[in-house]
Amino acid sequence: MAPGYPPGALSQALPFMMRANPALLRSGRFYAVETAEGALIGCGGWSLERPDAPQDPVDPTLGHVRHFATHPDWVRRGVGAALIERCVADARSGGVRRLECYASLVAQTFYQSQGFRLLAPFDVRVGASIVIPSLRMMRDPL
Known part of the structure; x- marks a missing residue:
């Protein structure tokens, strides 16, 4: 993420962004990719709950891509693509028709x-005072 953000912004935001989400981890919709030697090289998942408003009613046809990351040594080697396709397949089988991230x-x-596809710029609020410029994107139909 460093090329897109000032160092001060990341140093403040990363401790909040890197926290595990117990509900997502328990959901059965979060995946990890390991090497044959057991090294973690990627992770990601999806949920029906909105990441910015998990208490809101869910739309069963709209899924949300969540907590994707690939180890820097493994970027552009198919790890993220494999995770997305796993999420798409699982979401589709569950009745989801669109994925937002x-x-x-x-x-x-x-x-x-x-x-x-890009929908709009979107500010993600992290903690009480940190704002991370982000992008709201959509994949449809699945």
Whole structure:
């Protein structure tokens, strides 16, 4: 994410952004990719709940891509694409017809390569006072 954000913004935001989300981890909709040696090289998942408003009623046809990350040594080697396709397949089988994501500024090209289109810039609020410029993107139909 460093190329898209000032260092001060990331140093403040990353401790909040990197926290595990217990509900997502328990959901059965969060995946990890490991090497044959067991090294974690990627992760990501999806939910029906909106990441910015988990208490809101869900739309069963709209899923939300969540907490995607690929180890820097493994970027552009198919890890993220494999995770997206797993999420798409699972979401589709669950009746989801569209996937939304809040992408970092540097992830736009990746998500576009996976069939997402840009909807609008979007500010993600992290903690009480940190704002991270992001992009709201959509993939439809699944």
